[in-house]
Amino acid sequence: xxxxxxxxxxxxxxxAAPAQALKLIVWDRELQTKLGYGETSGSRMTVQxxxxxxxxxxxxxxxxxxxxxxxxxxxLQSRYDGTLKAGQLTLDVQNTPxxxxxxxxxxxxxxxxxxxxxxxxxxxLRSMTDTSPNHTDQGGR
Numbered sequence: 001x002x003x004x005x006x007x008x009x010x011x012x013x014x015x016a017a018p019a020q021a022l023k024l025i026v027w028d029r030e031l032q033t034k035l036g037y038g039e040t041s042g043s044r045m046t047v048q049x050x051x052x053x054x055x056x057x058x059x060x061x062x063x064x065x066x067x068x069x070x071x072x073x074x075x076l077q078s079r080y081d082g083t084l085k086a087g088q089l090t091l092d093v094q095n096t097p098x099x100x101x102x103x104x105x106x107x108x109x110x111x112x113x114x115x116x117x118x119x120x121x122x123x124x125l126r127s128m129t130d131t132s133p134n135h136t137d138q139g140g141r
Contacts, residue, residue: 010127015037019063022073022109026089029056047100051087051115056071059091059100073107087115 001035027035035057059080063073065132081092089100101111 021062021067022076023062025060025062026084027058027060028053029058029081031058036089040109043108044112045104046112046114047089048114048116049087049089050083050117054085054119055083056081057084057089059089076107087113 020059022040022045024036024038024045025034026049027034035053036059038045042044059077059082061073061078061080064078067073080091080093082089083097085091090097091100091103092098093103093123104111
């Protein structure tokens, strides 16, 4: 009897566990330098954003198939253009600037912001500060 109860409890806890599927990646406009990352846990989205960057960005959201099937975040687009300035992300939502805090609030998510000075660069892509000989402008030579 105890084993059956334990199994039933574990099954219920698994089904009741919040999805951790909504993810956010913030890139520079050329999609070469990763400037931020975030993911949900329950009703909180923890986001790391580079605090020393100012300029245009692209914010990409992704959801798991089960979230899509359950109809979670129906108004959320997969891509937003925006601006990152001193760790503050502002997105263009229907031609209106909206902070990430406000956008997530409309989705009933709480923003937990973790500023970072680290720029996330993928191998093989040019970084914002790359001055190696392979990436310098040769001036038409």
